[in-house]
Amino acid sequence: MAGHSQFANIKHWKDAKRAKKFIKIAKEITVAVKKGGPNLESNSSLRLVLEKARANNMPKDNYERVIKKASGETTTDNYDEVHCEGYGPNGVAVIVDCLTDNRNRTAANVRSYFTKKGGSLAQTNAVGYLFERKGIIAFTKDNLLDEIVWEWVLEAEAEDLQVENNTYIITTLPDKLMSVKKYLQTKGINEFDVVELVQANQMVNVNDDDRQKVEELILLLEDDDDVQQVYHNAQL
Numbered sequence: 518m519a520g521h522s523q524f525a526n527i528k529h530w531k532d533a534k535r536a537k538k539f540i541k542i543a544k545e546i547t548v549a550v551k552k553g554g555p556n557l558e559s560n561s562s563l564r565l566v567l568e569k570a571r572a573n574n575m576p577k578d579n580y581e582r583v584i585k586k587a588s589g590e591t592t593t594d595n596y597d598e599v600h601c602e603g604y605g606p607n608g609v610a611v612i613v614d615c616l617t618d619n620r621n622r623t624a625a626n627v628r629s630y631f632t633k634k635g636g637s638l639a640q641t642n643a644v645g646y647l648f649e650r651k652g653i654i655a656f657t658k659d660n661l662l663d664e665i666v667w668e669w670v671l672e673a674e675a676e677d678l679q680v681e682n683n684t685y686i687i688t689t690l691p692d693k694l695m696s697v698k699k700y701l702q703t704k705g706i707n708e709f710d711v712v713e714l715v716q717a718n719q720m721v722n723v724n725d726d727d728r729q730k731v732e733e734l735i736l737l738l739e740d741d742d743d744v745q746q747v748y749h750n751a752q753l
Contacts, residue, residue: 537740537742538573538575539573539575539579540742541616541742541744541745542566542569542570542573542575542580543579543580543583544596544616544745545566545569545616545745546563546566546567546570546580546583546584546587547583547586547587547594547596548596548598548616549562549563549565549566550563550583550584550587550588551587551595554588555584555585555587555588561695563584564695565694565695565712565713565714567580568698568709568712568713569711569712569713571709572709572710572711572712572713594618595618596616596617596618597616597617597618597620598614598615598616599614599615599616599617599620599623599624599743600612600613600614600615600641601613601615601624601627601638602638602639602640602641602642602643602644602645603627603631603636603637603638603639603643603644604631604636604637604639604643604644605631605634605635605636605730605731605734605735605749605751606634606635606636606723606727606730606731606734607721607723607724607727607731607751608721609636609721609723609727609731609749609750609751610644610647610648610718610749610750611631611636611644611734611735611738611747611748611749612644612645612648612716612747612748612749613627613738613744613746613747613748614744614745614746614747614748615627615741615743615744615745616743616745617743619743622743623741623743626741626743627738627741627744630734630737630738630741631734633734633737634730634731634733634734634737635727635730636734647718647750648716648717648718648748648750649716649717649718650691650714650715650716650717651676651688651689651690651691651714651715651716651717652688652689652690652691652693652694652697652713652714652715653686653687653688653689653711653712653713653714653715653717654675654686654687654689654694654697654698654701654709654711654712655684655685655686655687655709655710655711655712656684656685656701656706656708656709656710657683657684657685657708657710658680658683658684658685661685663678663680666678666685669700669701669704670687672700673693673696673697673700673701674693674696674697675687675688675689675693675697676688676689676690684710686711687701688717691714694712694713694714698712715746715748716748718748718750719750720750720751720752721750721751721752722752723751723752723753728751728753731749731751731753732753735747735749735751
């Protein structure tokens with residue numbers, strides 16, 4: 518995992534406008550409840566998205582209200598999952614995951630963002646092979662010693678540890694994400710910046726001429742209400 522940082526991408530998304538951020542999380546909660554029901558014990562997807570809600574300081578009343586609404590028989594909130602892949606400037610690989618109530622609108626918007634910034638959409642799996650799904654757990658370093666946290670990483674059977682901007686970033690296999698989090702809680706870590714599954718990969722350098730276009734493309738995509746997450750391999 519050396520040589521790249523998915524945390525920077527996640528952190529940027531986390532710093533988006535508060536209301537928009539909560540709307541995106543509410544969509545994920547709705548989909549998780551409709552797929553697996555409102556019971557946290559039997560619905561691992563719901564448990565995971567609630568971790569994201571808490572990490573983003575979403576009020577408990579907000580997400581409980583979404584769960585209740587989504588589990589009701591009369592709810593009309595239905596979202597389709599739309600997965601887009603494409604190339605940005607400098608050949609940067611981009612994956613866009615969306616939740617939408619209008620697939621045509623979302624597809625048209627995403628396509629227009631790529632076109633405006635000199636990129637293009639591609640067929641499914643055109644760039645997917647460049648990415649690998651991983652779990653990411655991030656928390657503030659505080660007064661912890663790197664050696665101690667490395668011991669935790671090994672004992673919890675996580676994959677890697679990085680330190681960025683006074684933050685520990687632990688990488689796990691997808692099925693180890695929650696068990697590693699629980700292990701960290703036994704060590705007194707209860708405040709997390711990120712606990713979620715992401716697409717991870719080796720990053721590529723972007724030339725100076727295209728860097729701004731790539732950044733603008735990512736911002737356009739992330740600002741769209743239908744876009745839940747954007748993954749790319751640009752070293753920005």
